[in-house]
Structures are given as C-alpha cells and as structure tokens.
Amino acid sequence: MFTNIPVPTKEDWQVLKEAVMQDGLYHQNRMAVAPNGSISYINDTTASLHPIINRIEERQESKIGKIYYPAPYLSNDTMPYYKSAYDMDMRKVIDIYAAAQEHVDQGMSLTLFMRSTIPAGIYDWKNGRTDKMTTRDLNILRNYAHKKGIKSIYYIRTFTDDQQEVGSNECESCVI
Template identity: 45%
Template sequence: MVIPDITFRLAKENAQMALFSPYDVQRRYGKPFGDIAISERYDELLADSHVRKTYINARDFFQTLAEIQFESGYPYIMFEDTVNRANPIAGRINMSNLCSEILQVNSASRYDDNLDYIHIGHDISCNLGSLNIAHVMDSPDIGRTVETAIRGLTAVSDMSHIRSVPSIAAGNAASHAIGLGQMNLHGYLAREGIAYGSPEALDFTNFYFYTITWHALHTSMRLARERGKTFAGFAQSRYASGDYFTQYLQDDWQPKTAKVRALFARSGITLPTREMWLKLRDDVMRYGIYNQNLQAVPPTGSISYINHATSSIHPIVAKIEIRKEGKTGRVYYPAPFMTNENLDMYQDAYEIGPEKLLIPMQRLRATSIRDCRSPCFSPIPPRPAI
C-alpha cells in the first residue's frame, strides 16, 4: 500500500479524505494517477469538478489498516513522500515490491490496440543477495568481502537477459541495479552480549551500515572507472552533483559506545573517515558509479535458516522456530549462537515490542540504505483474560 503524507495530515485533523477516480485523473492530467505527487496536488484535485471522488474518514482508514495488519501482517506499506525525499536518482518512485525492499525509479510501457509495444518502459529486476553479518565481522578484510559481493551481484545483473519481459530487460540494462542485503543481525548482537535495540545495538547497526555503504559505493565507482560506463541517468543524480555525500561530510563519525569501538577494532575494521568520504565523493563525481542502486535488505527467510543466521535485520520471533517444510515435515531451527548462558539476549520481537526498540533500529538503518529494507512489525499479542 502506498501512503502519501497528506493522509497523515488529514488523520491528524480527523478530516474526510477524498478518493479520486484514477481514470478521470489520467484523462485530465495526461499521466497515470500513480505518477502524480498526491500530497502536492491534493487540494488541486479536490477542487477539480471534472475528477470524480468519494470520501472516507482518514482515521477510520488507519484504524482498518491497523486491524488488518494485526490479523495478517499485510499489507506492506510504502510511504511515498518519505521515499522520494530520500531518493538520490532523478525521477519519481511510485511503487515497491511485495516485501518493500525495492525502491527504484521506473517508467511505464505503452501499447497499441493489439498489445504490441509502442514504447518500452523501464521496469525492475531484483538482483539480490545478502551477507551474514557475523561472518562479515569475522572476515579478515571487510572491504574485500563487500567488493566481492558487489561484483558478484553486478555479474548477475550483467548476465540477466529477461527477453520475455522487454521492459525489465531494458530497465536492468540501463540501471545495473543490485541489492546487497544483510542477515543475522540479532544473532551477531547476541553472540557479542548486546541486547537487540540497546544503545550498543543502535550504535553498532549505524556504523556497520555506514561502513558497508562506503565500500559498496567505492566498488561501484571502481566498476564505472574500469568499464568507462555509469548507470543511465547518473549525470542527473545527487551522486553526480556530490550532494548525496553531504550527510557523511559533516563530521568524523565514530561509535559512541566503548563496546562497539572494541568490536570494530577486534575485527580489524577501519571505519570510513571524513577524508575517505571526501576522496570517494570526488572520485564518484569524476568517474561515476556503475550501479543505480546498491543496497536492499530483504526478509531472508529460508536462506537465513540454512546459513545458521537470524532472519534479515529483524529480531527473532521465537528462540526455537518451527517451520513446516513440504514432505519433510516439521523442522526446528534454534537461534544461532544461543546457549544457556546468553538466553537473556534472545528476547523475541513480541517481547521487545515496536515503540522502544524496533522503530529506532529501523530508522537508523534507513540512513545508509539507498534502496530500502523490509521491516517486520510485531505487535504484542493481547493477553487472554483471566
């Protein structure tokens, strides 16, 4: 579900919210309803008598949405205006995939009456792979680890030829977009005696993604320099202007907690300095980057289990998770690194709750991931009446 900022304003005012006819909007404004920035043009559409509309209460909408999510976990939500404010690529993002880790600019195809292409648009190929955070932190060279992952995913993108869907083939060829994800965050934190959502966990997560981002961008810049080629539209992006890097140049960022500083030092990881970001900015402005998108954190269900890892960047849902695997029957997956001595580090998502821990962790991760990450919201189930 795509939700613009105007929806929250109307809910705050306990106002009625207009639902516009997509057919009328396209007929009047010459573009699909999904390509219009609703928050910016809501009042204009509201005043247009040629656009049919019905009304619902904005608060009732959110109430119904919350009930459905509590019951089923669906729908996933994309906050349209937040996404586009953070988007460094020219163009508008108007949709995501089911798990909501892919946020890329796309363009629609046009067809004639026989459904032959008049114009082939650009759609999205999900070229995804995830790193095991515990293994990355144990790696003797984090830069080489990330470079190998980025080059591997880029090879997948380069070798993908989805001729059956020309718009996806065109989009993939133009963007070289990939999505490097992460998993086993909770497992690694627990192994190191850090509670998920604690100040140390927030500190580690922030600087882990900060470091991964530098190495991912550096590798993509090297690919562009080696190949003499960038993604289509690089010149119009905030990478080309250097504006993207402003957030990293305000200070020499260092971990706030001694425990996290010790973790990176023990792993032999040099955190990117302001000078490193300045050099990277200058190199990117000169050579470009090859990949339009570099990081996306998917939910990683089954692949996490076979990697002896916790799912994605989420907290566990149970200390021992039970899954039904086809004809195999029930399979039991204990959380990685769990022992009798560290059980208190394995609070599940329902025990942790969203307000104090999950939401701050998700917000921190969002600062460095320029595609998206797929968060899971785990409301505390109601206790039975006694």
C-alpha cells in the first residue's frame, strides 16, 4: 500500500518537532474562535470575542418558544459592567476581530449590531448627533472591516426603534 510513498521516520518527526518549537505553525488556528451564538448560551458564557447582545437576551426557539438568557454572572452588582453590542462603536468590535483574524485561517462569524436610530456620539461621521442608520453607515463599517483584514461579515443585525431585532434578510438597508 505504501510502495513509493515515503513514510516519516522517528528522526523525521524529531526534525519536525524542533522546527515547530523554533518557528511555530503556519496553520495552527484553522477554525473560528468558539463559542459563537447559540453555543455560548448552552455553555453559560459569552459569545467568544463578541460583546453581549443584551443583558438579558430573548430568543425564540422553534419547539419550545421564548427563552431568556441573562449574561453570565449578571447581578445587580455587575449590571453596570455589561454593555449591549447595539450601544457600542462597531469599529471596536472589528478591531478585536481583526487582531484575531491574523491568527485564524478561515473567516470568523463577525456580526455587526446597529440601532435603526444611532445614538449620539457613537460614530464621528454622524457629527455627534442622533441619526437614522443608513446604507452609508453600513458601507463605512464594511470598508473599515475590509481595510482591517476581516474576511467576511457574517450578519448585520438591527435593533429597531420599536424594540424589535431585525436580521439581514429583513433589513431593507442591509440587503442593498
């Protein structure tokens, strides 16, 4: 079966070990950083590199209905330390993912979280005012992510003014 196929010897493995110890592995992190999304709820942890979506997230499970997931270790004392992804500058999240992306071969599940009305002061191009989210805002963030080396943006989720969460398939400005 192995005719004309070189089989590594013990010495070959020793040489490889020494090379790895000296230089490391080029493809050492082939997989995305877990957990993401639903897996994090099962494990009672946050979703890897991503900020929490809400202090208490409401999820609709198809077979059992609504389930509420509080952020890990959420209490009255820890409440001020938790900030929703919808209330932060997504460039900071992109920066974190970009730093990790250098060490991961595949694209990671980067999701952008935006409010349909962007609060004042989050994005400098809004000139400090509260304003509706537009395709321009999304393009600025997508271009920023591209320049930072992000391979793909997995989802764009919008929190609407009537307190509903909208995924990219339902968001008019996201599908343009």
